[in-house]
Amino acid sequence: MHAQSTSRISLPSHSVQPSLPTAFDLTPLQPVSFFPSGSEIYAQGEKAGAFYQVEFGAVRIYRLLADGRRQISAFHLAGETFGFEADTTHHFFAEAINATGVRVFRFATGADISGQLLPLALKGLTRAQEHLLVLGRQNAIERVAAFLVDMAERQGGLRQVELPMSRMDIGDYLGLTIETVSRVFTRLKDKGVIRLLNLRSIEIIKHDALHAMSE
């Protein structure tokens, strides 16, 4: 299920806002690796030694329990960076949710890139800690509302929000089952808070109400 990380493809027409303060000079102009839908970018236990920036598409980061229960700790959209680890081993799985282009930055051992990596790591830490509040203390409606607000903000705050991931992915991110996610979507629709344009995109009708629900 490994992606062919050799193929070079041209950049997509829609621009990607750079999340990095300055261009990385350690490895200039990395080629973009293409990962088909569902393919693995790296696996738990593998040797780490690079980080990754999404050019287009979307990525899920997750962990598994022995019996198959899955927790998605993060989604990464275009422009976002992931894959750095505390030691030289990956502690999580990374998979392409859709057809996804990823720029891989390998770093030579010894090269000091902590200045560039630290803000990214701290951002990720804050994000993870905020997600802990959602999983630990919010009910199903609040979780879904928080998720939709977050996705909307990361897409520029537009009314229409694209959800590149399945209901199962959303459930595994929010600590819910697909049935509960589906029921909450229906409730939000019935309340007139959102509209379901199709399975993978929604329109936020009452932004304030949604924001209030997410606490």
Next chain:
Amino acid sequence: MHAQSTSRISLPSHSVQPSLPTAFDLTPLQPVSFFPSGSEIYAQGEKAGAFYQVEFGAVRIYRLLADGRRQISAFHLAGETFGFEADTTHHFFAEAINATGVRVFRFATGADISGQLLPLALKGLTRAQEHLLVLGRQNAIERVAAFLVDMAERQGGLRQVELPMSRMDIGDYLGLTIETVSRVFTRLKDKGVIRLLNLRSIEIIKHDALHAMSE
């Protein structure tokens, strides 16, 4: 409820294992600030500009929802470091759980300490992401078992484990109520997996069983 961060106290007799690879040369020999039980070390919204190393005692990091629900994202024990933020503002509260001594490292704006901070941030990130799995996908017994295993490991893997925090703190860390935490402790005791020596310390009788429960 602010602690007097001026008082200097002598180091405790029991040694503190350093979690920092090398001594921080930016601000050598920081005094230790003392925080009485329950006092605030910093608050959400406050200006950040330092990080903190626990000398003795224990610290809780948490966030609140508007209605008072609390999620503790981390406990920090002797030797551990906390308090760095993605921007110049604290996003969480930090409180002393018990009488606690903290070494405060202020950094001048501009000073590049990313080399020292990055490994700490990455460790925290991995910890937070692993905690997401617990909150998102594990039931009450598994959560408490995982908590006890973690506390035991952080205290050197001894049979006897000190729990410096209250049942309420444990509940707010694990996304459970105090009643559920208490019931799980009782069940683990009845199964002969642990013994309750007193309210704040337990003995692990069947370490393998406990580890298996935590998945």
Next chain:
DNA sequence: CGAATAGTTGACCGATGTCAATGAAGGTGG
């Protein structure tokens, strides 16, 4: 020693999970 605080236990309830049936959407081959 007594009051206040923290923890335990029990009865009951409700939110969310489980299991199952139905419906919608997307991909593939004719």
Next chain:
DNA sequence: CCACCTTCATTGACATCGGTCAACTATTCG
């Protein structure tokens, strides 16, 4: 381009785990 099939999502009935409320017990601190 359409029909079929597979996959994904929705909806309903029911079960269960953990929360809520309340009473009781233990511990700590003045």
